[in-house]
Amino acid sequence: MAKNKLTTGKIQSIIANLLIVEADGPVSQNEICYIKIPGVQLMAEVIKINGNNAYIQVFESTRGLKVGDSVEFTGHMLEVTLGPGILSKNFDGLQNDLDKMDGVFLKRGDYTNPLEDDKLWEFKAIAKAGDKVFAGDWLGEVKENWIPHKIMVPFKFIGSYTIKSIVSEGEYKINDTIAVLSNEKNEDIAITMIQKWPVRIPIKNYKSKPRPFKIMETGVRTMDILNPIVEGGTGFIPGPFGSGKTVLQHGLAKQAEADLIIVAACGERANEVVEIFKEYPELNDPRTGRKLIERTTIVANTSNMPVAAREASVYTAMTLCEYYRSMGLRVLLLADSTSRWAQALREMSNRMEELPGPDAFPMDLSAIVSSFYARAGYVYLNNGKTGSVTFIGTVSPAGGNLKEPVTESTKKAARCFYALSQQRADSKRYPAIDPIDSYSKYLEYPEFIEYIQKNISSDWIEDVLYTKNILLRGKEAYEQINILGDDGVPISYHLNFWKSEIIDFVILQQDAFDDVDASTPIKRQKYMLKSIINICKNDYNFDSFEEVNHYFKKIINFCKQMNYSDFQSEQFKEYEKKLNTTIEERKIA
């Protein structure tokens, strides 16, 4: 893409944040350019080219721009800077460090350095002089918070290189040369701790990408048990407003078993981002004992920030994830909400007067969504180590109706479907994931089943299917009771219904705001699931349906108290004892 002389241009027309610019030289699709006006320059991206005219989307407000204002093209696409210092940052969608900006209000054209040029990092070499290396190979590492941050051969490098020299252990800045490589033509190339990468292109410096198979523990029972997600897997959470998408994602951000979390706040509320950076510095990560913020990076492009940058922000976030995956880490990307990204695409496509698809979304929406989800995955790196990017996005369907383009496109791309139901949310059955409509395709993967049998237990899968079956039968019973009336059905229908209610109240429902209940480790899930399944497998003796209701409410109450108690604490055991006594009262031996 390198050009000798940079192209310039002049604005010809302005429609909101779409400009048509007449260029005096070559331009390329997705090239970044800057609009020069007195005192500031505004960043923009080429999204269509027609003859000498480049259609560009401006990542800022276009207020006051005039025909004839000059534009300078940069010769490169939208890039992020990759290097130590990314972790725990609050970036905007274009990787500007929000904390480095002055003033309370965002200023147009205020672009800040994502990393720190002056900070010293303790570098330790991994490779040595004479080694033959390829793009993505690890040269050395620095400690970033607690993560061994690998310094790699830049991903853009093509072919093989030989390490001519590498610096000795010590403190270096990100722009210091830490190694010199020589290429096949024997030319020397200095390597620093940073490199740039265009966000719209996936980083593919890995050996292979097998089907993912390792369960990623989330602590959310209804996910881990009924519809598990895996390391390197993909999932999405559609749900009407207020059904709990964000609370669920924040739960995952806090609890999921990942080395690193990137939260892409994409066109949603600013206050939800505030919650993360105010609370995470205080919250402990139970796995490492460190503060949650130490493993969390925020890419915030909230709903009031410029729309084009919102569209770019998901790519920025994904690229950061892929970078850390190349270091052999397990990264979880949470994007809330991918519908806002799709809407940003729609606004631009409409302004360019493209032929609209369903609901005025661009025709190629499905393809765009699929290729984005395809960037997630579990990979074997060239050095044999593994890394993963797990991606879970939310979808905000218009009118709560799942038959709309974004939900449908995403359904084709994501392997787990966590449908939040309005009905469950209305009756405060949180998390409102519908246990029957939702699915995880991973449950069918033989490699996943094998992994679970080895690492959780041999009968886990069987128990999961049993649980799903009880839920289904409970639903059927509930429908019959509603049609025929409490007295119109045999008592066994009530039993079936209440067995499913136990699972609902004790396993599925989980109080995200209770310190104990919010997160359940797999060990505890296993214990509770067994207890509940045993309750469901029993036969009971009842004379009337009213007895059934009353009895099971009591059982549910004891189980819930167990959920609120520390696992195996005195309190926990006390409720368990009461539970067992109650079970014995009615159980048919």
Place this chain on the structure above:
Amino acid sequence: METKAFQKIYTKITQVTKATCSLSAPGIGYEELAIINGRLAQVVKINKDIVTLQVFSGTEGIPTNAEVVFMGKPPTLKVSDELSGRIFNAYGEPIDDMPDIQGEEREIGSPSVNPVRREQPSELIATGIAGIDLNNTIVTGQKIPFFADPDQPFNQVMAMVALRAQADRIILGGMGMTNDDFLFYKNVFENAGASDRIVSFINTTENPSVERLLVPDMALTAAEYFAVDKNEKVLVLLTDMTLYADALSIVSNRMDQIPSKDSMPGSLYSDLAKIYEKAVQFPEGGSITIIAVTTLSGGDITHAIPDNTGYITEGQLFLRKDSDIGKVIVDPFRSLSRLKQLVIGKQTREDHPQVMNAAIRLFADAANAKTKLQNGFDLSDYDERTLNFAKDYSNDLLAIDVNIEINKMIDTGWNLFKKHFTPEEVAIKKEFVDKYWPKNE
């Protein structure tokens, strides 16, 4: 508005549509204001020399030789303490027969607050209405609309909330407001002796509808002045945002944009978010809280306007007439304050969250019992009790005429539990039951 010497003047309009005029005028800035034969207009599109202007009051009767004066700036508002107690139109011009105000001229629709400069909203706003304080607690820096059918008393409730909220400043943005409603607000505020705390920007049904597009930005520019420059707690009332959105769709349809759902512009979400996201808690103590009204048509919340609003705001308050008690209540099922977590059980009593949830769950059981009854089935004893509970709960807590203090609301909840249920049926954490379950006298 008067014209000044340096302004560019043109007299040759080449194209007129219902909402826009186009003319050849080089060197004009995007979003710049212009005046066409005395009517305010704004640049919405520029193509080479051709500038397209959106005329706020419509283009009826505009001749091709109309005088077009470009102002060289986007819409602005003069801000100072003189705003207090004053009433303005959508352009920020006084309509209360008092003199123009002096102050710093600021562009409306200013940039967003840097998210990292925000504080977490944390100060409870007590309204005395249990349907809000107990079930849907509101905090400063929050944005929340009333979803209401046009015949519900949302203006009354909103005025009540505004007066009880103990805000330093109230900004009223009226869009498509009937003159009667405007006078209602004026009277209520005057009677409460609060007029000097209030700034109003009013577009009534008598004014052209497109003008109301300016109202939220005017109101919020004033709000930012008081919240940022003066560190005040500002409450912004926006009513009715449905009429605002309707005006947006009129403009976009007239400009031949491809409509998305319900003939609303595809950018509706972003347009509304820009307004609502102005709600913020500033680090220096000032805050902007937005309470809005979104009227529904036939209670349909899947319509694009309430739907997009719901996705933006931090919850919503539903008003509904409860036919069992004949009063308007704040519906506990569809209402939600997302920020209540930040204060309930922390700034309020520890048992608040559990009492709130238990009561709503029992109210839901009552709704199920009612369905059963309607379908002709026998009710169990438990069903009967839930129905009785529901009536008491509606009357003593949900009705909008309730005005009590929060602890009293929680106590009322416990008393109703005891009156109708056993502790197991209420299923609240045992430590709270032990502590708060009313003792027999």
